[in-house]
Amino acid sequence: MKLKVKVTIRQYLKILFSLAYSKPIMIFLVCFALLLVLWIAFYYSHLLNIPEPVIYQYITLLLIIVIQPTVIFTTIVRNYYSSNHLRETLDMDLTHDKIKIRGESFYMEILWSKIYKVVEKKNWFLIYQNNLSAILIPKKELSPEQIRQIQEILGSVKTTHE
Template sequence: MKLKVKVTIRQYLSILFSLAYTKPLMILLVSFASLLVLWIALYHLEILNLPEPVIYQYITLLLIAVIQPMVIFITIIRNYYSSNHLRETLDMDLAEDEIRIRAGGESFYMEILWPKIYKIVEKKQWFLIYQNN
């Protein structure tokens, strides 16, 4: 089976953000940030008798809700634009014994044997192929 693939920056951002924010540690951090937001909101609305949040809670919330996604975003953008392979159209040939990938500009060629692949994950719009080096 032959495939032609061109990954846009928007697609690349989408898949990497979804992969990053489905990890257990990230889910835990986002849950913690949600609890901080709830605590701060309930304190300022005077709904519950909660202790006053100090500067450390605001800094933690800023780090989790703003700085962390910004760092992830900048890293993804930098990786995308530093790799010629990601920006080129890739011609893929899925054979019985291997996967052959060739960049449209002939800048790179790769063969992956099926035994070297240890995991294939199906997402809504993607198939992610993980290989051993």
């Protein structure tokens, strides 16, 4: 099955933010930030008799809701623009034994048996080469028939992570 794939910076930001904030530690931090917001809001609204927040609560809140997303955002943008492979239009050929990818500056063939893992998200197929690096296939530009064919191929793949 042949595909043409182009991942925009906007798409790349969306998928990486969603992957980052789906990790248990990130969910915990966001919930903790919400508790801090509630604490501060209840204190200043005088709805509950709770202790006054001190500078540490404000610093923690700033780190979680401003600094952390900013660092994640700048890292994603820097990674996207520093990698020619991410910005290129890719011609992919998925067969039952390997995936072939041709970009404007590279050519790569990977046997399915050497793939770390395959993940299907609502709007993406992620083909991980290791635990940090994935080949991204956005479903947005695929027909329902192409999505079904990719699901069939990826469903038969035995990866190194299994």
